[in-house]
Amino acid sequence: MAAALSAQENGVEDILILERDQFLGGILNQCVHTGFGLEYFKEVLTGPEYAERFIERIKAIPGIEVSLKTFVVSLSADKTLTFLKPGKLETVKAKALVMATGCREKTREMVHIPGTRPAGIFSAGLAQKLINIEGLLPGNKVVVVGSGDIGLIMARRFTLEGAKVQAVVEIQGTSRGLMRNLVQCVQDFDIPIYFNHKISAIFGRDRVEKVKVCKVGQNYCDVPGSEFELECDTLLISVGLIPENELIEMAGAQLDQKTNSPVAEGVNKTSIPGLFVCGNSYKVYDIADSVTRDSELCGKMAAEYLKELAGKNRGFGKK
Amino acid sequence: MFDVIIIGAGVTGTAIARELSRYKLKVCLLEKEEESAFGVSKSNSGIIHPGTQNPPGSLKAKLCVQGNVLTRKIARELGVDFKETGELILAFSEEEIFRLHQLRDEAQTLKVPGVRMVDQIWLSQNEPNLSRNVLAALYAPTAGIISPYRWVYDLAEDALDNGVEIRTKSLVENITVGGREFTVATSSGEYKSRFLVNCAGLFADDISRMVGVDDFRIRPVKGEEFILDKKLENLTRHLIFPLPTKTTKGILVIKTADGNPMIGPTAQEVEDKTDLTTSNDGLQKVLAGAQKLVPGISGKDIIAYFAGLRPKAGDDFIIRREEKVPGFVNVAGIQSPGLTAAPAIALMVVGILKSCGLTLKEKLFFRSHRSKTTHLFSINFSQARKLIQENPAYGDIVCRCEMVSAQEIREAISRGAKTLDGIKFRTRCQAGRCHGSFCTTRAMKILSEERNIPLTEVTKRGIGSEIVKKDRDHD
Numbered sequence: 001m002a003a004a005l006s007a008q009e010n011g012v013e014d015i016l017i018l019e020r021d022q023f024l025g026g027i028l029n030q031c032v033h034t035g036f037g038l039e040y041f042k043e044v045l046t047g048p049e050y051a052e053r054f055i056e057r058i059k060a061i062p063g064i065e066v067s068l069k070t071f072v073v074s075l076s077a078d079k080t081l082t083f084l085k086p087g088k089l090e091t092v093k094a095k096a097l098v099m100a101t102g103c104r105e106k107t108r109e110m111v112h113i114p115g116t117r118p119a120g121i122f123s124a125g126l127a128q129k130l131i132n133i134e135g136l137l138p139g140n141k142v143v144v145v146g147s148g149d150i151g152l153i154m155a156r157r158f159t160l161e162g163a164k165v166q167a168v169v170e171i172q173g174t175s176r177g178l179m180r181n182l183v184q185c186v187q188d189f190d191i192p193i194y195f196n197h198k199i200s201a202i203f204g205r206d207r208v209e210k211v212k213v214c215k216v217g218q219n220y221c222d223v224p225g226s227e228f229e230l231e232c233d234t235l236l237i238s239v240g241l242i243p244e245n246e247l248i249e250m251a252g253a254q255l256d257q258k259t260n261s262p263v264a265e266g267v268n269k270t271s272i273p274g275l276f277v278c279g280n281s282y283k284v285y286d287i288a289d290s291v292t293r294d295s296e297l298c299g300k301m302a303a304e305y306l307k308e309l310a311g312k313n314r315g316f317g318k319k
Numbered sequence: 320m321f322d323v324i325i326i327g328a329g330v331t332g333t334a335i336a337r338e339l340s341r342y343k344l345k346v347c348l349l350e351k352e353e354e355s356a357f358g359v360s361k362s363n364s365g366i367i368h369p370g371t372q373n374p375p376g377s378l379k380a381k382l383c384v385q386g387n388v389l390t391r392k393i394a395r396e397l398g399v400d401f402k403e404t405g406e407l408i409l410a411f412s413e414e415e416i417f418r419l420h421q422l423r424d425e426a427q428t429l430k431v432p433g434v435r436m437v438d439q440i441w442l443s444q445n446e447p448n449l450s451r452n453v454l455a456a457l458y459a460p461t462a463g464i465i466s467p468y469r470w471v472y473d474l475a476e477d478a479l480d481n482g483v484e485i486r487t488k489s490l491v492e493n494i495t496v497g498g499r500e501f502t503v504a505t506s507s508g509e510y511k512s513r514f515l516v517n518c519a520g521l522f523a524d525d526i527s528r529m530v531g532v533d534d535f536r537i538r539p540v541k542g543e544e545f546i547l548d549k550k551l552e553n554l555t556r557h558l559i560f561p562l563p564t565k566t567t568k569g570i571l572v573i574k575t576a577d578g579n580p581m582i583g584p585t586a587q588e589v590e591d592k593t594d595l596t597t598s599n600d601g602l603q604k605v606l607a608g609a610q611k612l613v614p615g616i617s618g619k620d621i622i623a624y625f626a627g628l629r630p631k632a633g634d635d636f637i638i639r640r641e642e643k644v645p646g647f648v649n650v651a652g653i654q655s656p657g658l659t660a661a662p663a664i665a666l667m668v669v670g671i672l673k674s675c676g677l678t679l680k681e682k683l684f685f686r687s688h689r690s691k692t693t694h695l696f697s698i699n700f701s702q703a704r705k706l707i708q709e710n711p712a713y714g715d716i717v718c719r720c721e722m723v724s725a726q727e728i729r730e731a732i733s734r735g736a737k738t739l740d741g742i743k744f745r746t747r748c749q750a751g752r753c754h755g756s757f758c759t760t761r762a763m764k765i766l767s768e769e770r771n772i773p774l775t776e777v778t779k780r781g782i783g784s785e786i787v788k789k790d791r792d793h794d
């Protein structure tokens with residue numbers, strides 16, 4: 001939304017937003033905690049309030065068309081998008097395209113935790129959605145794997161919901177998340193946090209029953225004799241985020257094998273001219289205000305690209 | 320009173336049930352789990368073997384070759400995708416080439432079609448990612464792949480359409496034999512029959528003991544498998560095997576019906592019949608084994624993993640009538656290649672039942688063909704467009720990684736899916752790279768609506784595996 005608004009302010013008249021969800025706002029909708037907008041709005045907002053500021057502005061501008069429940073399934077190098085929505089499969093070709101597809105969470109599978117594969121293992125973001133949007137409590141005794149911000153925020157959330165958070169287990173020596181989340185979400189609630197530790201096994205046939213924790217030394221190798229067990233019915237995985245860029249990859253844009261971000265000369269650009277990426281799909285940002293600033297720059301960049309294109313094609317129509 | 324009760328709705332039990340449903344018989348299939356295919360039949364390599372690598376003279380060898388032919392035929396009838404990929408068994412030394420020649424001769428004795436040796440030139444043209452140390456390979460063109468669970472589901476659904484009663488959540492606890500009648504006590508009630516077929520997989524020895532035949536033990540052999548990202552779909556064109564050892568076919572590079580390559584399985588004897596854990600050790604073994612065949616594979620490519628247990632009872636299948644207990648048939652020790660052999664086992668078992676006195680009168684109308692289930696991921700955009708225009712719900716995407724629509728999920732439920740795993744196995748919803756982070760809530764809601772159960776009763780794979788503990792809005 002920030003990219004669309006900035007593109008419009010910079011002279012683009014004809015803008016289409018495609019969103020697969022039934023609302024605008026993306027991940028903000030499930031972040032019901034406060035702490036958004038400190039820099040950008042100089043106010044303390046919740047995620048949905050933060051989103052609402054942008055939604056109102058978008059709605060007021062007739063040149064920005066929004067299509068919800070619209071799932072983009074393919075992208076080609078000439079910036080033709082194919083999308084599905086209830087009752088429709090269509091294509092649309094863009095002169096300039098901004099991808100703001102966000103990120104996804106790394107899974108238990110990507111960090112290779114041995115043991116069983118029962119119910120009760122959630123990515124922290126899924127647990128957040130279940131509690132905050134659906135009103136469903138995933139479990140009563142929780143161990144958080146990794147100290148990403150969502151994991152820390154969810155440790156607090158589960159505690160407030162009456163569940164017992166047994167521990168946060170982080171393989172590195174320091175927290176991956178923001179200091180303020182470490183203090184306000186974990187330390188203030190006396191939740192034990194184990195740095196330089198990892199989960200070495202998951203137990204339980206149908207539902208998680210317990211996990212084995214062990215200390216790691218150099219090169220993340222197990223320290224013999226350091227194992228202990230924690231009872232739990234729920235395991236939250238918060239081990240990092242990956243930019244969601246499979247569509248631009250499909251179009252032939254180059255991605256960094258390690259970070260899954262686009263490789264190009266210049267911020268927000270890809271190896272395909274006129275194809276831009278912003279927000280968490282460009283690079284995983286800690287706070288929403290950084291995403292907004294990055295996306296505004298990106299919207300402007302797209303507007304400039306179109307002006308240049310129009311300059312080159314003068315006389316071939318203005319759209 | 321049933322004519323035949325079959326215990327166990329894995330590939331063996333469902334193949335037998337479908338075969339029996341051709342005849343005017345009352346047949347009941349009992350399964351302890353919430354759905355069919357939740358036993359060994361869900362966690363295997365999905366290979367329809369050509370019939371190589373089995374000792375000539377064994378039951379396995381004969382039924383595997385027949386099973387390969389029958390699986391193709393029945394898969395076509397039921398609209399299940401069978402893909403003939405062919406397999407290559409690799410030799411890394413002169414000695415191994417010699418062993419390949421032996422394997423080829425054995426395969427020819429068993430009448431495995433088209434088996435031949437191929438050289439380095441052929442391999443570099445047809446399988447460019449193989450290790451450069453490979454000297455030659457044995458090529459078996461009739462090897463293929465199938466989705467093991469979709470195969471079992473379609474066999475079960477066809478049996479159901481033809482009148483077989485399927486009772487899930489029915490753990491067989493006790494069997495009494497009186498006269499020519501079996502009384503089977505289960506967790507869902509009592510069932511009676513004149514004939515009883517034991518296809519209980521890992522627990523076939525326990526069932527057999529219940530009728531007083533106690534002369535074999537099932538010893539599970541665990542196999543850990545690791546699934547790679549779908550981006551590597553074209554890593555190999557064939558199924559890639561090392562030379563088999565006496566006990567296993569070794570660590571393979573597998574193609575799967577879903578497109579993702581897979582590497583594994585390990586082979587490790589375990590005590591516990593429910594031990595489906597994976598381990599670091601297994602991961603290291605499988606990676607090393609797979610990299611020997613295809614060096615480009617890396618641990619980073621792994622997106623999921625699982626383990627399965629081969630129900631071994633000695634070296635061969637045990638398929639026999641028990642003279643001590645007339646009317647009782649054991650189908651036990653169905654280790655690999657049980658998935659392949661199942662339709663041939665079914666024919667053999669029907670023959671055995673006939674020899675025990677079961678009358679087989681063919682029905683006038685046996686529904687042998689089913690319409691293919693629709694999957695958006697397997698059709699092109701113009702087909703998808705038509706489908707969505709006819710039914711808008713096909714455009715309502717639930718699973719973003721694998722492109723599964725709400726309509727496909729509803730269809731899976733109407734065909735019998737009762738759990739999230741059941742939906743996953745049928746549609747691939749939750750099986751992609753985000754592992755359900757995105758679609759789990761939506762899939763739960765559809766399941767709860769269609770089955771009319773509260774969200775707190777939605778399970779991953781049956782009672783005990785509920786996804787959430789409490790619903791704030793409906794307490």
Ligand SMILES: Cc1cc2nc3c(=O)[nH]c(=O)nc-3n(C[C@H](O)[C@H](O)[C@H](O)COP(=O)(O)OP(=O)(O)OC[C@H]3O[C@@H](n4cnc5c(N)ncnc54)[C@H](O)[C@@H]3O)c2cc1C
Pocket residue numbers: 018019020021025026027028031033035036037070071072073100101102103125128149150153241244247278279280281285286287288289291
């Ligand atoms: C779980 C979580 C919690 C967070 N909590 C905080 C916090 O407490 N405070 C803070 O300051 N920041 C937080 N963040 C940081 C986050 O960076 C920002 O909140 C920001 O909202 C991210 O915006 P985005 O637009 O880049 O991505 P998103 O909000 O993820 O938006 C991406 C949008 O693209 C849509 N989309 C993706 N693919 C397609 C497709 N193929 N077709 C159609 N639509 C598609 C998605 O549905 C989504 O709406 C959190 C992030 C996450 C993931």
Ligand SMILES: Cc1cc2nc3c(=O)[nH]c(=O)nc-3n(C[C@H](O)[C@H](O)[C@H](O)COP(=O)(O)OP(=O)(O)OC[C@H]3O[C@@H](n4cnc5c(N)ncnc54)[C@H](O)[C@@H]3O)c2cc1C
Pocket residue numbers: 326327328329330331332349350351352355356357358359360361362363364365366367368489490491492518519520521522523526540541542543544584626627628629630653654655656657658659660
């Ligand atoms: C790792 C691995 C890889 C393999 N790869 C291949 C391959 O590529 N190709 C191939 O051909 N074969 C392969 N196999 C072998 C194949 O998977 C098996 O032979 C086959 O699935 C066995 O099917 P089944 O129906 O006999 O057993 P199952 O599928 O286990 O069915 C038995 C059923 O009985 C039920 N049951 C048990 N006890 C009771 C009770 N008391 N009451 C009610 N129900 C009960 C169980 O819940 C189960 O559903 C592999 C096996 C493994 C483990």
